[in-house]
Amino acid sequence: MCALLPDLRSVPMSRPLLSGFGRACILAAIASVMILSGVGCDVGGGGPSEVTIPGRVLDASSNPVEKARVTLEFTNSSDEQVERTTTTDTSGHFSETIEVEEAVEVTITASKEDASAQTVRQASPEVGSVSELALTLGIGGEENREPGRPTDIVLQSQSTNGIRVQESGGTSIARLTFQVVDSTGNAIGVDQAVDVNFRFAQQPGDASLTPSTVTTNGEGQATVNVSSGKTAGVVQLVAQTERPDGTEFQSKPVSLTIHGGLPNKCHFSLGPGQFNFPGLTEFGLTNPVRVYVGDKYGNPVVPGTSVYFSTNAGIIGGSAQTGQQGQGEVTLSSAHPLPDSGVATIRAETVGTDDVNTIVDPDNCPEPAETGNENTIFDTIPVLFSGRPEVKVTPDSAELDQTYTLSVWDAEYHNPLAPGTTIQVEAEGTKVKATGSTEVTLGDTAFNADDDDGFSPRDIANKKDLTRFTFRVVEDLEVDESGDPKIETVTITVSGPNGDLEVVLTPEPTGGGGGGQASPSSLTPTPGATVHPVPSGGVVIRAPDEK
Template sequence: MKKYIFTLVILLVSSLIFLSCKTSTEPDTSTGEGEVTVSGQVIDNSTGSPISGAEVNIISDGIEIGKTTNSDGRFAATFSVEKSKQILVYTTYTGYYSDSTLVSVTAGEESSVTIKLQERTTGEDISGDPASIVLISTSSQSIGVRSSGSVESATITFEVQDSSGNSINIDHSVWVNFKLGQTPNGGEYINPTAIKTNAEGRVTVSLSSGTVAGVVQFVAEINFNGKQIISKPVNISIHGGHPDQTHFSVATEYLNVPGWNIDGFENTISAIVGDKYANPVKPNTSVYFTTTGGVIEGSALTNELGIGTATLITSNPRPVHPLLGKGFAVITATTADENYNKVTGSTIVLFSGYPIITVDPTEFPDIEHRGSTTINYTVMDENGNPIAPGNSINVSIVEGDGAMLVGDVNFTTMDTQSKAATQYTFKIVDNDLVLPLGRRSLTIRIKVSGPNGIATAWTSGIID
């Protein structure tokens, strides 16, 4: 019995220790927040010897943690962060130049860094007071939105120079502030917001993206003896993340193309791809296309607007849709989201054929003096579908006079798949308003010409 109780106590203690360790290191899966430990060593750049008593300041989102190196030049600090980011480690020691180093950290993980301080020597170049701020470098001109899988931060280095264009030395070191200008307002931020120049007159800052794509503009500025010194604006582009099913659609240049009988007609198909924040996805995202009719380019890369295009070419096989019937092709575009799940969408393109005209009646009843009659006609292809846009339909009197035509008599077909666009009508009106011209014949021609082909039909009758 005692042995059983002892074993149970050991198991309970072990479980508590395990849970305690897990809570202190692993990030919260719901928020991504967790603890991170940054450790490192400060050494002399020339000799490699550890520097004891150096002041190390760790700066992250307005929080500053101060540490002093031990006899081995080592330091360590533990604090909370959200997901992954860059923090600033600012180190100073008497007789040495200060150092600013950016360190990438991730919640639930440890990061280490070696800080090398350069000893100050006598007889160094003397600089003047700060007069300008110039951009030295950027790690990237573009970054991805938060959780995009792309690099989400950029490192920017400025140099403060005197009136002669020389970088200011440590004796003229000043604090440089950073301010955001135009932004997408998606939660992007700069870290740190202020930093002191090092021995080379330089400062380094990190820009982290938010959840909205766009361009971020920011400046560096100094307030020195009542004078404000400002850098030229720096622009960094933020592009979108991975495709999202809710923000994915497929569009076609033409709904209706003359492709049932004609090969080689080209139609542009576009996949419009957005991320989960409704931004255009990052450029060069791959989209794959398939079609049930004709042939289509297999893949495309998205542009800055998140649009990838492919060319559909009319050819065999001619499409047959299970519900819509002959002539209707389904074009499908496919990509993948951040979890490798399929993201897909489709559109329908009608392959229309040669035009066929039917007239009712082909012989209209006699029209009395100042009377009229109605003629109905249809224009469709051999599958009963509307013909493509750009076809001209013209109704004209080719024999007889003293009459006019009113209605669907001279127009160009529109881009549609609706069968309602196959039915038309016009009236024949006796416009002899003074004296009757007598009994006379009238012949009317209905002609279709354009990309689908040419067709002609007739109707005729008598005007009294």
């Protein structure tokens, strides 16, 4: 019908009738006729259209806000107020569709807790959606949190950094106070009181805490008691609560050490680095002596427990304090007085309590200490001071198809040499070899049961194994050589911490020597070594004295 309207631009403007006021009257008349007759132009597209409004809600730290309430408000073509609501998903997104017949302004409001954000966008039926909105709420960032509301929990005080296991004579309870604070670091008030839950992040054994839940007081404080059990170790305690929106937060883990009790005889051990060291070869050689101290439950004693040492030979550190594992160490040095017969006695002692001899496990510790002073705990151990090497070999010349007896010990007391000593026997010649104890490395010297009154070589448990050996020189049937077997030399080499010694045996000259004594031409020792024939047969070769 709009096509039926005359084009007023085609009316000649030269006519006075249509100029100025006259033309305006004609336009008004035409418009009135159109309205009265129902003639009009349809420019609206025929009914309401859908418009989608998407967006995302973030907190002050640019993290998505889940379950935020989003409200869309606008006035429709009938002049009515329209309201739509939705909520954000886990990623903070929302999307809502509205119907409009004409362009309208839509007010979008996002809110959660007591924070809100608002924006205005135009929605038009010609455009099916608007660009994604971004609304930021004043929550989540420390600088934007409302003062007075709980935002953090901190340790305020701790009665001690360490307690002892139960029934040990020391404090077994620690008191820890936490404080819930707001974003400004100030304690929350009674009106913001929260329940604080306590738990162990790390718990050795049977430690416990009481109470497990505490409501903060007017200073935002919550206090818990940590009680030790019978196991030593380190506990870590965490205090946890939540904000009004249900978001949980917790303190940093707080560590508390549970130390063992006082020394107990059943858990008192003493040992050297080596039971045998070459202490007779020179002064100033050292050997560590370690003590291991536990309480009656088998836990390491409280750190700093003093243990005192003494020796009847050499010089030893007077005392040591135990560490976290109940271990202490001193140094034994070779010096005067040197031990008679080579075996020294080391003693370590400490002080416990009246119940040091309490037996927790009778099968494990059947005999408590009987010292006369039940508060004194001690132990003794032997340490062998060994000397320069000595070799005794029988026979004393190189012979084929012969069994040799070899003794290797120290020259001073015929005690075993230090661990790590090697003994090698090698036969050289034509189609010959040495068999038996030809490659030996000595282990440490072992001693029999404790002897609190002192130790001697009689207490060495493996002396024969460490000092007496046999070998044979025989024909080597595996060698593809012509001719008869012939022995040229037998070489015995001793090398180790006590010193080195080498003996070379050669065949006895025809018609020489005799009488079981080595002739000068049948034996060659290390330079400086001394050779001592044995009337019963064989010969003793002693390493040089280099002290």
